[in-house]
Amino acid sequence: MIEPEVIKVIDSSADVVVIGGGPAGLAAAISAKESGAEHVVLLDRNSWLGGILPQCIHDGFGVEETGISMTGPEYAEKYIEMTEKKGIDAMKETMVLQFNEKREITAVNKNGLYKIKAKSIVLAMGCREKTRWNVMIPGDRPSGIYTAGVAQAFINLYNIMPGKNVIILGSGDVGLIMARRLKFEGANVLGVVEILPYASGLPRNVVQCLDDYNIPIFFNHTVTCIDGRERVEQVTIAQIDEKMNVISGTEKKIECDTLLLSLGLIPENELAKNVGIEINNLTGGTTVNQYFETTLPGVFACGNCLQVYDTVDVLANDAKNAGKNAANNLTIQKKDKKIFIKVVPGMGVRYVVPQIISELGKVHLTLRVEKPRESSVLHVIVDGKELLRKRLPWANPANMIGVDIDVPPETMTTSHNLEVILDDQ
Amino acid sequence: MTNERNITCIVCPIGCKILIKTNGMRLEHVGGNKCKKGIEYVKSEVFDPRRMLTTSVLVNGGEWPLVSVKSSKPVPKEKLFSILKEIKRTAVNAPVKSGQKIIRNVANTDISIIATKTVKNNKI
Numbered sequence A: 001m002i003e004p005e006v007i008k009v010i011d012s013s014a015d016v017v018v019i020g021g022g023p024a025g026l027a028a029a030i031s032a033k034e035s036g037a038e039h040v041v042l043l044d045r046n047s048w049l050g051g052i053l054p055q056c057i058h059d060g061f062g063v064e065e066t067g068i069s070m071t072g073p074e075y076a077e078k079y080i081e082m083t084e085k086k087g088i089d090a091m092k093e094t095m096v097l098q099f100n101e102k103r104e105i106t107a108v109n110k111n112g113l114y115k116i117k118a119k120s121i122v123l124a125m126g127c128r129e130k131t132r133w134n135v136m137i138p139g140d141r142p143s144g145i146y147t148a149g150v151a152q153a154f155i156n157l158y159n160i161m162p163g164k165n166v167i168i169l170g171s172g173d174v175g176l177i178m179a180r181r182l183k184f185e186g187a188n189v190l191g192v193v194e195i196l197p198y199a200s201g202l203p204r205n206v207v208q209c210l211d212d213y214n215i216p217i218f219f220n221h222t223v224t225c226i227d228g229r230e231r232v233e234q235v236t237i238a239q240i241d242e243k244m245n246v247i248s249g250t251e252k253k254i255e256c257d258t259l260l261l262s263l264g265l266i267p268e269n270e271l272a273k274n275v276g277i278e279i280n281n282l283t284g285g286t287t288v289n290q291y292f293e294t295t296l297p298g299v300f301a302c303g304n305c306l307q308v309y310d311t312v313d314v315l316a317n318d319a320k321n322a323g324k325n326a327a328n329n330l331t332i333q334k335k336d337k338k339i340f341i342k343v344v345p346g347m348g349v350r351y352v353v354p355q356i357i358s359e360l361g362k363v364h365l366t367l368r369v370e371k372p373r374e375s376s377v378l379h380v381i382v383d384g385k386e387l388l389r390k391r392l393p394w395a396n397p398a399n400m401i402g403v404d405i406d407v408p409p410e411t412m413t414t415s416h417n418l419e420v421i422l423d424d425q
Numbered sequence B: 001m002t003n004e005r006n007i008t009c010i011v012c013p014i015g016c017k018i019l020i021k022t023n024g025m026r027l028e029h030v031g032g033n034k035c036k037k038g039i040e041y042v043k044s045e046v047f048d049p050r051r052m053l054t055t056s057v058l059v060n061g062g063e064w065p066l067v068s069v070k071s072s073k074p075v076p077k078e079k080l081f082s083i084l085k086e087i088k089r090t091a092v093n094a095p096v097k098s099g100q101k102i103i104r105n106v107a108n109t110d111i112s113i114i115a116t117k118t119v120k121n122n123k124i
Helices: A023-034 A072-085 A148-156 A173-184 A203-213 A270-274 A312-328 A409-413 B036-047 B077-088
Strands: A009-019 A040-043 A059-061 A089-091 A095-099 A104-109 A112-123 A127-129 A145-147 A165-169 A188-193 A221-227 A234-239 A252-255 A258-261 A265-267 A299-301 A341-345 A349-353 A361-369 A373-382 A385-395 A401-407 A418-424 B003-008 B017-023 B026-031 B054-060 B066-071 B091-093 B101-103 B113-115
Touching (some): A009 A023, A023 A040, A023 A312, A059 A072, A095 A270, A112 A312, A127 A148, A145 A148, A165 A173, A165 A221, A173 A188, A173 A203, A188 A221, A349 A418, A361 A373, A373 A401, A385 A401, B003 B036, B026 B036
Parallel strands (some): A040 A089, A165 A258, B054 B091
Antiparallel strands (some): A104 A112, A127 A265, A234 A252, A349 A361, A361 A401, A373 A385, A373 A418, B017 B026, B054 B066, B066 B113
16 A cells, blocks of 8 residues: 555646547647647546547548548547657646646646646546446346447457447447447347437448448337346347337347447546536536637637547547637636627527637537438527528438537627527428 | 439548439439539449458557558458458567558459558567
8 A cells, every 4th residue: 555655746837738638639739739838738547649549440530631531540640749749748647636726637647646737728538438327228237248439449459359249239430330340350240229210320330331231220229128147148129119118019039149339428527527617418518618618717628528529520620729729728707898698509409519609700619400301401590680591401410510600799788598490491 | 224222422421312323334313412522432332332441450569469450442342351351360560560561462452451550569
């Protein structure tokens, strides 16, 4: 046991401290440095930088950003090289325990306990996968139940096969990509079970990961029971109705040894919650203004701990803005002309980021729709006035939508919300 | 005879549903694509479907047991599993540099298998 007095306390300070060295953290740190922050510190608990990118060995990364399709490891190495070149102080195997309102960070690694005073903080902690217990699947508790991302790390980083006969619950992108990956490594992928009437992953992944290999997808179905003593032996799947209730009599037992869960991602915000930063209950991420600043001045958020993105390209772009703003330390709490417009999702819209507009002018909104639709119209409305009207030939919850609006001066006097709605043409 | 079918484009995350009409080896109509890449994709998908192949190769003496790899260009769909079979028989010695050629002319396709990750020597 280590006696308290032998723990070395190391005091330091930095202009910008980025918490999390995944794609968002790397992009934010580089951008902060490029924007003039002298001392940028990047903290990550893993022994490598890049977060989950090294295990995402498939390609398609960077297409929108650079026009070149890269694999996850290639994309990560490009950014890691840049952090080295720019002289960013990256500390690996370093766990942030907490930070306070004065932006004093407590972190720990093999060298001791760090107290870092930061002028700005950028949160880039990423997200976690939902587990069996988030959806409460009844049955036994045998081995052989993994989240899709864990199975991905097993196969792609550690050379371990999670199983032979696999059922995948949920059609998120990681689950779809794992269906193909397992097939490549010789497993039987018996099917993907999706509770919704459509896939939650991107259309291209349904085509190139399932259709290409004749892997069936069971829409409007869920897993109702897991059986197995030591190891998974079978799962029961059943059809569900529009109210998400199981239709009795539709139960089917499928013999398998592995159940992968691709149920969606939850932003990781324990550190933010502990310091009292507001969390938005629609995104699970922090509430931010158009500068990606959270409700605690000087603390910014980006990446999947802000909202779960569908491509790294858009994520990195937003993270760069967050990093730049952190370097410039744009604060919403400007005393003189403080405005505060709440952005709320209306009919047909699941969520909108940012949730707060604190200054007039050009604002970029990102949003997701509630369900797939064809030919709909997106409206951005404040005080009955339409700021934007955009026709959408198609809209899919799996594809994040970005729009630019211009918030005019007369909005300053408004006490109303800015509403984003989607209706049929 | 004209055949009609929908193809979902896989070039980018949008995934356009593209309607195509074919007559034998002739492509008579392409519609619903939002960009030019969609037309290229459809042409390839109808007459010579190909996919980028990404997988991993065993590494001896590396900091990681595997190195991720990709095909130098998209491979014919029907050859995917014969290429995978050859890749599974392959192992490389650390260190491996990203971009390094791991297999040349894999399964006689004139396509190479290239490392997408740098794997250093195991420090122990």
